[in-house]
Amino acid sequence: MHGTAAMDVSGKSFWERLQSVDRRILYTLIFASVIIPILWPLHLPTPVTPESRAFFNAVDSLPSGSVVLFPFDFWPSTLPETEPMAVAGLRHCFRKNLRVVGLSNVGMGGPSIADRLLDSIGSEFHKTYGVDYVNLGYKANYSAVLLGMGSKIADIYPADHRGTRLDSIPLMRQVPNYDSVKFVLIVSDNAMTDYWVALVNARYGLPMVAGVTAIMAPKMLSYIQSHQLLGLLGGMKGAAEYEQLIDHSDKASRGMDAQSLIHFLIIAFIILGNFGFFMLRREQSQKGQN
Amino acid sequence: MPEWYSHPFFLLLPTAFFTLAIFSFLYKDNPMFKLAEHVFAGLSAGYYFGLIWQSVIRQQVWMPLTQDGQWSVLIPGVLGLLMFARFFPRIGWTTRLPLAFVIGSTAGIMFIQQLHGMVLPQVGRTLLPLDSLRNILIIVGVLTTLIYFYFSKPHTGTLGWIASVGIGFIMVAFGAHFGYTVMARVSLLIGRVQFLLVDWLGVAR
Numbered sequence: 001m002h003g004t005a006a007m008d009v010s011g012k013s014f015w016e017r018l019q020s021v022d023r024r025i026l027y028t029l030i031f032a033s034v035i036i037p038i039l040w041p042l043h044l045p046t047p048v049t050p051e052s053r054a055f056f057n058a059v060d061s062l063p064s065g066s067v068v069l070f071p072f073d074f075w076p077s078t079l080p081e082t083e084p085m086a087v088a089g090l091r092h093c094f095r096k097n098l099r100v101v102g103l104s105n106v107g108m109g110g111p112s113i114a115d116r117l118l119d120s121i122g123s124e125f126h127k128t129y130g131v132d133y134v135n136l137g138y139k140a141n142y143s144a145v146l147l148g149m150g151s152k153i154a155d156i157y158p159a160d161h162r163g164t165r166l167d168s169i170p171l172m173r174q175v176p177n178y179d180s181v182k183f184v185l186i187v188s189d190n191a192m193t194d195y196w197v198a199l200v201n202a203r204y205g206l207p208m209v210a211g212v213t214a215i216m217a218p219k220m221l222s223y224i225q226s227h228q229l230l231g232l233l234g235g236m237k238g239a240a241e242y243e244q245l246i247d248h249s250d251k252a253s254r255g256m257d258a259q260s261l262i263h264f265l266i267i268a269f270i271i272l273g274n275f276g277f278f279m280l281r282r283e284q285s286q287k288g289q290n
Numbered sequence: 291m292p293e294w295y296s297h298p299f300f301l302l303l304p305t306a307f308f309t310l311a312i313f314s315f316l317y318k319d320n321p322m323f324k325l326a327e328h329v330f331a332g333l334s335a336g337y338y339f340g341l342i343w344q345s346v347i348r349q350q351v352w353m354p355l356t357q358d359g360q361w362s363v364l365i366p367g368v369l370g371l372l373m374f375a376r377f378f379p380r381i382g383w384t385t386r387l388p389l390a391f392v393i394g395s396t397a398g399i400m401f402i403q404q405l406h407g408m409v410l411p412q413v414g415r416t417l418l419p420l421d422s423l424r425n426i427l428i429i430v431g432v433l434t435t436l437i438y439f440y441f442s443k444p445h446t447g448t449l450g451w452i453a454s455v456g457i458g459f460i461m462v463a464f465g466a467h468f469g470y471t472v473m474a475r476v477s478l479l480i481g482r483v484q485f486l487l488v489d490w491l492g493v494a495r
Contacts, residue, residue, distance in 0.1 A: 027316060034476075034483045038494050080481020081474065107341050108334060138345050143399045159349050198407025199399075214474035218466045225428075226415035228407075235470065236477040254495075255480040262476045 015283065018276030026269070033265050037257030044260045046253070051224055052241035055209045055231025059089070059185065064097040066182035067175050069206075072104045072114035073192035078213050079113070084239035084252035085211030086117050086187045092246045093185070094125035094132070099171055101181070103136040103157075105145060105192050111137040111161050130169045137161030142192060146199045150178045184208035193220060197228045211238060299490060306490045309482055431459040 012020075062068070070089065074082040093100050102118050104110030114135050122133050136157045139145050148156040153176060154166045166172040174180060184206050186196050193210045200206050207230055212220050214235025223229040233242055236259060239252035294300060311326035351367045354360040369388040376385045416432050418425040437449065438456030445453045487494045 030476075030479070031483075034480055035487070038480075038483060038487050078474075078478070080484070081477045107338055107345075109337070111341070111345075138341060139350065140342065140346050143396070143403075147399070157349075158353050161345075163344070163349070194408075195403070198403040202403075202407035202411065214470040214477065215467075217470050218463065222412060226411045228411055235473050236480070237473065251481075251484060255477065255484060258480045258483075259473065259476055263472070266472060 013280070013283070015276040015280040019273055019280070021269070029265055030262055033261040034258045037261055038254070041254065042257045042261075044257050046237065046240045046244065046256050048241045048244060049234075049238075051221070051232040051234070052238050052245065053231075054224075055211070055233055055238075056092070056242060056245040058207065058209050058230040059092050059098075059183070060096065062096060062098055062183055066098050067171075067180055068093055068098045068100050069181045069184045070100045070102045070114075071184070071186050071188065071192065071196065072102055072110050072117070073106050073186060073188040073190065074110065074113070074213075075106055075189055076109040076113065078189040080251075080255070081213045081235050081239065082187050082189055082211065083113070083117070084236065084250055085233050085242060086113075087121060087250060088239060088242045088246055088248065088252075089185050089187060089211065090117060090121040091124070091248055092242075094121060094127055095246070098183075099131075100133040101136065101171070101175060102133065103145075104138045105142040105195075106190070107138050107140070111135065115161060130164075131171055134169055134171050135161040142195055143199065146195055147203075150200070150204050152177055178204045178206055181206060186210040187212075189213045189216070193223075193229075197223055201228050209233075211242070214238075298492065302485075302490045306486060309486060313482075430455070435459050 059068075070086075070093070072086060074086075090100065100118065102114040104114050114137075118133050118135050119129070122129065127133055136153075137160060139156055145156050153172065157166060159165050160169060160172070178200070184196060184200065186193050186208060188196075188210060189212065193212055193216065196208060196210075201208055208228075209231040210220060210223075210229050211233035212235075214237070217232065217234030217238070220229065220232050220234070224232050233239055236252050236255055240256045243250050243253045308326045308329065311322040314320055315323045351363050354363045355367075369391060372384045372388050375381045375383075416428065418429060420426055420429065434452050434456035436456070438445075438453040438460065440449075440453075443449055
């Protein structure tokens, strides 16, 4: 494989070619790594992390009938990561007979996604809109929303997402402000988690957990360490772990085979690329000595 | 409605078309990708306008004013309208009033938020007893990383050695971020492929 013996027609050695693999080959391999396990599941294990277990335990320990604030703070573009978390979170809440107050600080799609998920998972558990759950919808200016709800929710949300006045909704008549809220379950793909932590947890002391996209997860771990968040779900893996914990496998669990396979592939290419780099350097230094 | 039309294949056909149109960019830029891009931009603008009209203007200004007689909502209402004064040169200066309010209130809220909600709790949880390997790692990691960002003295000798330890911690953090970023991007691809194979074509469960 060394020297001229390993040269191809383009004059590149094997080690050089290893470092400049055509991106179309990578695309094809990645695409195959996604399609194959979706068509033929491999059932690879997904170990549960302590942060996900803490998330589950925090929700599971809430007394029946507690009011949970459920911000759907994510855009439609991150649905593969955030939707499974929201679905699993709602299933867990409704199974525990917790009452859910949904809202969204993301205007683009957030309130519609909240409506769809609350209705579909609510109907799974025969829950009634306005009694067991409600969707407050979207209001502009997150800081005014988060702080204002501490005084009076109806000042910020005179009506719910469907336009019904809050004083006509049985659940909201019992929830005038944060004093009646037991817990916050955030699902977010943006800095809203920081604002919930810094504005609501710090000022009102409301306990909270967060399900966030994988990109955000490393930063959020610092809130776990400071006990500002009680639990954390990181990306599709976090959602799959939560699905395991609530014993209801769904989209995230089904996507984890592909996730693991692609990670193997990327690791393999990183190792091969580095190996090629060092071998080429060795080859060049040997040539220099000769 | 004809029965064939309610089949998921036909119901989800527009979504599948736009998904494939976006993916076609992987080959090269093309009219289908452009069409999907423009439809997305138009739909987003329309959705957002409708949402703001219903959720903010109607629910937070019109309803309190007409149903509850809350005249005080006129103050933020007028301030909001003044944002558009910049389109009229003679009264353009009035735009500064709502901007001054927004900047002032945001600065005040953010100052408290950062100090009370971020800096103090995070610093507090870094002042740990040196009684476990985990705590020692956290303290060494924080201090050496902070020293790496101290640029008033050349990073030579002991300072250089400490800073290089800090670089090690920063590299570990970068690695974790990179790994999680790969997972996030791959998740989006998996989500779309799941939609195409499971929801649309129904060839997998």
